[in-house]
Structure formats: structure tokens, C-alpha cells
Amino acid sequence: MKQGQLLGSLEQIVLLALVRLDGNAHGMIVRREIEERTGRNISIGAVYATLERLEEKGYASSFTGEPTPQRGGRAKRLFRVEAAGKRALQISAQTIRSMTAGLNDRWGTT
């Protein structure tokens, strides 16, 4: 990841979902994981658009699975996190930690 280039919030969430799913996940599984963990009901289109962007940046990679009858004979597109994606997540997490350090009292947390 280039210096100063942070992941967008949805990019971060999708990458984290891919790490959690540990390996080969398709869009709907990623969407479900995000909905279960964050309560955000995002569209499958938004998930795929983000995955495509992450792939272009080299943070994730994809390959086509086998078509199945349950999917109307359509193939799955499976995604996995690349090493660059994991590094980008580490940098993002580190940045958030640095910026939020000591701010708990100012947020008025209980």
C-alpha cells in the first residue's frame, strides 16, 4: 500500500470478511458475514464492486468455480486475500489505533 493511501471503510470491512472467511469466499457469503457481524444490509452489487476494486489494487484475487444447478447453472466467483491486502489491513488498523489512542474520555464512552 502506498504511503498515505488508506483503505475505504467498505474496502476494509470486505477485506476483513475475506480474512475471517479464510480462503475462498464468494460475494453472497461475504455479504452475509458483514450483515451478521455489523448489521449493515449492503447490496450484493456493492460487495462485488468493492471486491473488484480490491482485486485491481492487488489486495485480493479471484478465480471461477464450477457452475451448479442451485445457481441456475452459473459459476461462482471465489475471492481470497493476498499478502498485500493483509499488509493494507495491518496499516489501516495501526492508523486507527494511533489516531484513537487516548480519545476514549473525549468520546464520552460509558
Next chain:
Amino acid sequence: MRRYSPPTFACWLLESVLPDPYREAILGDLIEEYSLRVDSTSPSTASRWFWSQTCRSVPCIAWSSLRARNCFISISTAMGVYIFMGILKFAADLIISNLVSLDQTMQVVLAPIVFLMTTAIGGCVAARIRRGATIFLALMVTITVAVLIDLKVCSIPVPWWYQYGFLALGPLAVIITPALFGRLKQPVT
């Protein structure tokens, strides 16, 4: 046991509008999830969910395609087909005016027929060359009709809905016709 299929029109819409890298994956995911939701909830709830995903996904993907480099190929294709549609409409108008004498009523009747035929053919040609081009072509048709309405080029007195019918049906014909006549795979649940 009865087998349910996802909303056909939503499938057509996705099939026509989504560009190549997304189409198979998104449709497959939605169909798979739909059948799971039919089992866990009800067919009507699952259909509502399918429609909501369709309506929310199309703008995201369209925007993503616009940002991607390959959108220029789709825009160029749409431009080419748009010019082809212009030539086709001009030729059709010329042939019709040579064959029949056009009074005002005849013009009012024939104009939407020629327009819809042209946009439908344009949509099919664009989809045949590049699926993603149909959305740009639909956009170009919408802008053209809106500009023509604004410029008040129609000299014949017609009700307001007549002109706005062109605005609504033109882009729809571009998007839906390729799905109707295309090689749509029927989803199986």
C-alpha cells in the same frame, strides 16, 4: 413439492444491465440465496428481497463500471450504435414518407412505432457487441428524448403523456429487448 423461481423481470434486468465480469457471479449468488430464503421465509418475502438487491446493485455496478477503464469501450460501442440508430431512424422515416402520405394523425401513430423499433434494434445490437454498452445507450436515448422535449421540436399538438412515453419507453426498450430476445438462461431453483 412446488419449485419457485426468482422474479423473471429482475433476472432479465440484471442479465441485460450487468457487465461481463459481474453478471454470472451476481446472478448465481442471488438465485442461490433466493432459493435458501424461499425455504426459510416465504416466496413473496424472498422475491421482495431479490428485487431490493436488484434495485440496489444496479447503480453500484454501473458506477463501478464507469470508474473502471473498460467503460470507455462500452461508451464507444454505445456511441457507435447510437449513430447506427440515427441512420436507421432516418432511413425508416424516409421509406415511410415515400410509401404513405403522412397526415398529422398518421405521424402521431407511426412515430412511437418507429422510435421503439429503432431503440429495440439498437439495444439488441449493443448487447450483442458488448453487454455493458446497453446501459450507456439507454442513457444516451434518455438524454436525447429529454433534450428534444425541452426544445419542443414536436410541432403537432399532442398530450403531455405522449412525449413522456418516449422518455420512459425508449430506455426501457434498449434494456429489455436484448433480454427478451437474447439467450437468457432460465434460472432453476
